[in-house]
Amino acid sequence: MPLHVYQAKEGGKSCSYCRDGFEQLEALGGAPMLRCPRCGAAVEKQWAAARVxxxxxxxxxxxxxxxxxxxxxxxxxxxxxxx
Ligand SMILES: [Zn+2]
Structure with missing residues (x-):
């Protein structure tokens, strides 16, 4: 499964887990994650160029x-x- 990096859209509404970004294994064709699993803040997928x-x-x-x-x-x- 591809590894995606998600990060909180708004730093002020995030927890330490999503503020700096977290990696999430995601099935091909799966729905993108919209919220942090820990605090529920809105997150968005990052293009993790530095990692790829x-x-x-x-x-x-x-x-x-x-x-x-x-x-x-x-x-x-x-x-x-x-x-
Ligand atoms: Zn969070």
């Missing part, structure tokens, strides 16, 4: 989210599953 595709760790996160595993070569013909 730029850094190696971002790629790892996406790969992991997609069900791939990163393998590290530890020796001749041997691989260690890192997660």
């Amino acid at each position: 595709g730029r850094s190696e760790s971002g790629f790892d996160d996406r790969a992991r989210g997609a069900g791939f595993h990163k393998l590290k070569k530890t020796g001749a013909g041997e691989y260690e599953r890192q997660y």
Whole structure:
């Protein structure tokens, strides 16, 4: 499932959970989240450009989210599953 980032529309009406944004797994075709699950403040989906595709760790996160595993070569013909 894709990982989306939601953040409160209005900082003053948010809790610590949604003020800085939170990540939400969302089924493809599912309805977008409209309110913070903790405080009920209106939230909106963020385009989390900094988290997607730029850094190696971002790629790892996406790969992991997609069900791939990163393998590290530890020796001749041997691989260690890192997660
Ligand atoms: Zn909240």
